[in-house]
Amino acid sequence: MSRSDLLAALSARVVVGDGAMRTALYGKGVPFSACFEELNAARPDLVQEVHRGYVEAGAELLGTNTFQANRYRLAAHHLEGRSRELSRLGARWARECARPGLFVAGVVGPLTDPGRASRPGRQERRIAFAEQIDGLLEGGCDAILFASFSDLEELLLGVEVAKLRGAVVIAQLAFWDRDRTAAGVDARAALRALEGAGADVVGANCGQGPRGLLRVVEMLGRYARVPLSVFPNAGYPDFVDGRYTYRSSPAYLASMAERLVSAGACLVGGCCGTGPEEIRALADRLKGVRPVARASVEPAEAPDVAARVESDGGSRTRLARALGRRPLVVAEIDPPKGLRIEPRIDRARRLVAAGADAITVGDSPLAIPRMGNAIFASHVMSAVKTDVILHVACRDRNRIGLEAELMAAASIGVAAVLCLTGDPAGIGAQAGATSVFDLDSVGLIRIAAGMRAGIGALGAPLDRPADFAIGVSFNPNARYLDDQIRRLEKKIEAGAQFAMTQPVFSAKGVERLADAVRALRIPVLCGVMPLTSAQDAEYLHGEVPGIAIPDHVRERMRRVPEERSGAEGIALARELVEAAVANGMGVYLVAPFGAAGGIETLVRRASDLSRSAAPVPTGDDRDPEREVQIEE
Structure with a gap:
């Protein structure tokens, strides 16, 4: 299918996405400590088994097993040189499982953990996005789906790279509290910036269950000029008998999906904790449903946290x-x-x-x-x-x-x-x-x-x-x-x-x-x-992190009698x-x-x-x- 077909489908009907790839692989015995993306090369049968399960459940858009297939995430497994290869394979296996009329979205996640100062420079990050996105498009993806971002600047950089390659872009952020990401990004500010950058679809995934993301979609639905997507978690996780489980039932997710569509979403799938049963319930409930008509208005200006810091009254x-x-x-x-x-x-x-x-x-x-x-x-x-x-x-x-x-x-x-x-x-x-x-x-x-x-x-x-x-x-x-x-x-x-x-x-x-x-x-x-004392000076210099005492200072302490060491230290x-x-x-x-x-x-x-x-x-x-x- 052509990449424009996905946008045409979103304007005509509500498209059902798949559920969580990692949740499904975890359920098949893959530990969270493993490199899920390496399975594209080592166990393609297992990856395709997950895709086929979602196809049978009624998913119309399959996300590739490439969430962390960038060089920085892969480096934790000594696979940083295989980003393009593993991305291309991930796209290939999803494409082979997609029946005629179904779509494949190449999934791209954040390059590094948020909150770290030592992230790569802008040009290095652009290269990392490029090699992953190139692999996904080579493998036959209809769109690039950016998922679970909290850093708007990094997401915009990824969108820029994808649009330069002519890709359809679905840009999603993870909202953890009200309508803000973990990095403090306001949903309205993100919508305005992403639309300006050329994102074809804007939305939310992860972070919260369907009720929490409903508030986000309701707000976006009042202002958005582009189609909206939403992939909620199956509620909040629990850790039982050594395994992570989610409490939300397929029926509850399906009922909430109707409300998400009424709020403006036209692409609905699942994130953490969702599997084929949940997607089947969504597909049954949303079959034949058309997107709601939305009257978009100019987004209100979002608060600028940096400006508020600068204008702090003291x-x-x-x-x-x-x-x-x-x-x-x-x-x-x-x-x-x-x-x-x-x-x-x-x-x-x-x-x-x-x-x-x-x-x-x-x-x-x-x-x-x-x-x-x-x-x-x-x-x-x-x-x-x-x-x-x-x-x-x-x-x-x-x-x-x-x-x-x-x-x-x-x-x-x-x-x-x-x-x-x-x-x-x-x-x-x-x-x-x-x-x-x-x-x-x-x-x-x-x-x-x-x-x-x-x-x-x-x-x-x-x-x-x-x-x-x-x-x-x-x-x-x-x-x-x-x-x-x-x-x-x-x-x-x-x-x-x-x-x-x-x-x-x-x-x-x-x-x-x-x-x-x-x-x-x-x-x-x-x-x-x-x-x-001279002895303490040698200890501090030789053993304590962050301390360096010049030779002449240690020699000065060595020259004074022990009973005068303290006085000499005070004099220095x-x-x-x-x-x-x-x-x-x-x-x-x-x-x-x-x-x-x-x-x-x-x-x-x-x-x-x-x-x-x-x-x-x-x-x-x-x-x-x-x-x-x-x-x-």
């Missing part, structure tokens, strides 16, 4: 008001490894009295278990009446837990959150602990920036914006500092407002740091950690504090191994210097010739 905290106006002084106190908090509260009280602008509270650094830092922070804030910078690491929480932690931080009134990827669990002392890393620090920053604009991680409005500033880490001790600068620029683009560095141990290192960050648009707090730290403030940076003081000796003296010195320092230059004052060039 924080009420003392820290945020001082940020960028003078060099700040903060001191770190980690939560206890046990339950006794009084000594640490007393230390925080002394540091604030000495002039610290805020207390910064770690999140089980070095993967060593400590009291939950949000609880400890609330104790500090209550007892000392000071601002707190709360570290939030991606190591121990999934996306749900990270958003919950940020909401908790906003609720207790922390002045700032420091968004960190976090030390891997494997370096800590807790045997058997594993790292989560659903997101990295850049993904976490994006969620935090959205919350400052009053938008949750799934795009749903919060009852009030979060009132914290967003801080990030920066490692000035890296061998290739340019790489760290590029990553810091990505963090700034995502919403970072200030940076705190790993400890620096030489005046030359402070100057190198100041030179590296001078062109950036955010205040930087230079990390300073007093050394306590004082020099670094003075160098940092002289170079326009704030100071982030870290007590080595929890030992607080001399920290108050350093806080007092840093505070005196800070309050007499010249205002911190703003982004408008930076030298344009020193701008860092960022690779896409």
Whole structure:
């Protein structure tokens, strides 16, 4: 059939799509850890068995077994060089199973996991889409079906590649909460952009069951100028006896399908949890049904989250008001490894009295278990009446837990959150602990920036914006500092407002740091950690991630008698504090191994210097010739 025949069919009748390929293969014993796309080469009989099941059930459009057949997803199985081949085979097996009058859609999923900062550049992604789409069209597809996207920018890039090849394009996003994707994309904004990019059909799949997607289709149906598609899940999954199951019955899905069609859908199939029984029920219920007539209107403008972040009215905290106006002084106190908090509260009280602008509270650094830092922070804030910078690491929480932690931080009134990827669990002392890393620090920053604009991680409005500033880490001790600068620029683009560095141990290192960050648009707090002995200096340099102590500094510690080591370490730290403030940076003081000796003296010195320092230059004052060039 010609590719235009599909669009003609959609204008004349409701077309029934198939159900989930992966659910069907899972039901036939293929584990979710397997590469489903490799089955196109290794077990074509199994793939075609699924296609034939859907054809017998009444499906008129078959989706290929190619959801993750792009080079980046295939790389997890060491198959990155086979994208075009596996896509072509996937299309071929579906084409062979499609009876005359049926259609084949080449399924294309997101290139990488959302929320990751380290995604490929635009040109690399364009190439990845091209090789997969070329394989699908070579195999005989009537259309390209983009499925389960949450990132609109990436979906638009894929649509562009497909349209350059003259393909009919079905563009679907996954909506997880109301009418927004996991990346916060508003359905109306997506519709407007996709229609403008030339998508022939726009719709929704996955994310929710039919009731949730009904709200999306009802909204799209009021504005769309193109046909609409919908492929809902069979409700929400349950994990029973080691297997994933879905509760929605075929009869329920069929009844909801009628409502989806009434709302404007003309291509209806199923996603996760749907199989031949569900598609048979849909086909029986929708046989002979024509699409409803829709009067389209101009879509209303969707809210721009980025603009809301930029127009944020400002924080009420003392820290945020001082940020960028003078060099700040903060001191770190980690939560206890046990339950006794009084000594640490007393230390925080002394540091604030000495002039610290805020207390910064770690999140089980070095993967060593400590009291939950949000609880400890609330104790500090209550007892000392000071601002707190709360570290939030991606190591121990999934996306749900990270958003919950940020909401908790906003609720207790922390002045700032420091968004960190976090030390891997494997370096800590807790045997058997594993790292989560659903997101990295850049993904976490994006969620935090959205919350400052009053938008949750799934795009749903919060009852009030979060009132914290967003801080990030920066490692000035890296061998290739340019790489760290590029990553810091990505963090700034995502919403970072200030940076705190790993400890620096030489005046030359402070100057190198100041030179590296001078062109950036955010205040930087230079990390300073007093050394306590020559032995500790060797340990920190040789074993602790992110720390590098120059040879001459370690030699300086070795030359002093042991009884004077502590005093020498404080003297060195004082020099670094003075160098940092002289170079326009704030100071982030870290007590080595929890030992607080001399920290108050350093806080007092840093505070005196800070309050007499010249205002911190703003982004408008930076030298344009020193701008860092960022690779896409």
